[in-house]
Amino acid sequence: MIAEDCCEPAPVGVTIPARPQIALAGNPNVGKTTLFNALSGSLAKVSNYPGITVERRRAPFTLPAGTADLHDLPGTYSLNARSAEEQIALDALVGIGSERAPDVVVVCLDATQLARSVYLLLQCQELGARVVGALTMVDEAGAAAPDAKQLGALLDCEVIAVTARTKRGLPELVAAIDRALRAERRERWRWTPSPALRTSIDAVKRTLPSTWPASDALALWALTSIDSSEHDRDELVGVPDELRAAVAKCPRDLDDEAVLARWSWLDREIPKLGHVKPDRSATERIDRVLLHRAIGFAVFAAIMAALFMALFAGAAPLIDGIDRALKALGGEVHRALGDGVFSDFLADGVIAGVGTVLEFLPQILMLFLFLGFLEDCGYLARVAYLMDRVMRSMNLHGKAFVPMLFGFACAVPAITATRTMERKRDRILTMMVVPLMTCSARLPVYTLIIGALIPGKRFTQAMLMVGMYAFSVTTSLVAAWVMSKTVKPLKAKRLPFIIELPPYRWPRTRDVFRMMWLKSSMFLREAGTVILACSIALWALLYFPRHVPAGSPDYASEIAAAPTDDARVSIEARANAAHLESSYGGRLGHALEPVIAPLGFDWKIGVGLVGAFAAREVFISTLGIVYAVGNDADAQSAPLRQALHDAKAPSGRTAYPPLVGLSLMVFFALAMQCMSTLAVVRRESGGLAWPAFLFSYMTVLAWVASFLVYQGGKLLGFA
């Protein structure tokens, strides 16, 4: 019970490992990440835990005993778990799975939330971890902050007060970790299980897998976490059937005992350290405004509008700049290497593919900056609080509002924004509907179609555009509701929706920027490489083979013999169109024709749809090549609009009446035509199953909807 005990030299028999592993645990919002950054300097690596998108941060740092690794565990209020996400903290603390158990566990203790943070520390001690307490938020707690020495004496471990901003207490914390390495492990319980609970613990302990440590605490964890009942089944991973069966045999009303026993110890001991209550009046005053019926929503709308405009419009010049720079670079490559397959590959395949990835970067950086700021200052939890009532009616999480809003700019950053939700089910459901929002890549396509194929006054055309936005909001909300009722893993479960509304705090700029950089570089590494590979593959699909069909004119000699520049450009455009038609992608467009003919589309649109898979707006430049109006057609291109307007079907009638335009817009609104979105869903959902589902359901939905529009319109006599 005396703190000095911990500071004695290593007992005989305790050997310090060559590279000690230190884990950093704590409740959410206790300054854990700031402490992690302060301890580890700038060498942190971010990755995901295998199979789930919970970020895993680790960094080397120096102890007197040598170089050690510091692991930042996900913030948690308890080690008991229902889901794979919550299970991570326990696995990392006990050493289940690939990792070995950490040699020392540093538990962050929030001076303003002492009892609650000590609760987690008690669980760590029950497991037999060597624990050091890091007392944070001392400044904020003011007179309510406990004395670190007294707290250490009470908890039977060293407790160091730290202020990560000023580095106060960090050397002492490092020294305490080093001393703890030399201490013996022992399980420390503050309460004695009742005979009934004892019997259950003993029974379950016998069936723990041989790879898990056979401890009472782990048996208790299994008893309280594993739940095999039909309606309330847990989502833990790696629980053997034998263990599940043993837990199922035990009486189920034992949960309360352990929790109540810990709290009764806390309620007895913690008040002895002081009776002053932390002052939360500043946060309450801010909440009175920000959560106010009228003002609160106005501020909320203003913040969201500002973020959206920054993402939508603010990133545009940067994206254009990247686009121009890479186009110029591609031109240089062509000039330096001359024409040929290799220079085409380099310029149009590799460099353009890198461009596709880099063009996401401005939005991704901004998004992580905004989200980091909103999360750290405490407002993101308020977004969930304000929007819960609305989002819940579609079985979506309150925080899903943010990704869905960002979906109007681009689904790729929007899907990375789903990380702010804790539960996988909430994240996946949001990911499945975000791609239905009218993203900025659909805009030029709609502009072209409306301009070329839909007759009418400007007002009608503008209303049609507004209609497409309304359509996308409706379909995504309805899709969320339908999927939450029909797709088993997405069904709304009766899980509690209890989120902490942390005190407002001014975020630490360095932490926010650092997280922005770490997360963005992870995006480049994991999603960027897939996007690059896909765009090169797609380029090859539309480029090879290089021969034109038999009987075509000899374009090369015609180009050489062209009398004027204009004539040469026009022959080149026809040559490109012929190449594209005979490419694998062109043949795919032909092959698709029977499938898309019932929607009113011909093979040329089919080729455009193949090209659109790189990014929806590529539909336009692909059509530009097909119609031989040049490689750089955009939505405003008059020749392309004219060509589409004048296009004739083999029957001699107009190929694209307004009804086809409408059918095409509906198809673009609903179809999953974006490989980058699929790549990022694959990364965020941790596998291929969800991107495959997303692609299938959206494509089927798009086909059926376009079919109904086109065939229905024909029946009504619109074609």
Add this chain to the structure above:
Amino acid sequence: MPSSLAEVPLGNEATVHAVDGPRAFRRRLLEMGLVPGTRVRVVTIAPLGDPLQIEVRGGQWSIRRSEARQIAVNT
């Protein structure tokens, strides 16, 4: 007078009597310190009438009305 947390008027305090509901929900609430005998205060009600912002042991949480109904309190 026992009633549920959902019926506590805005700004008022009550004492937790018992927590009901599904197992995971019960355990989560107990672990955050909402054990019998703890004081709870309703700090704000969201603009759309749901959820509630409650204060427990100096920490503030968002909880839905349907969930607050599972918490029996003495006022």
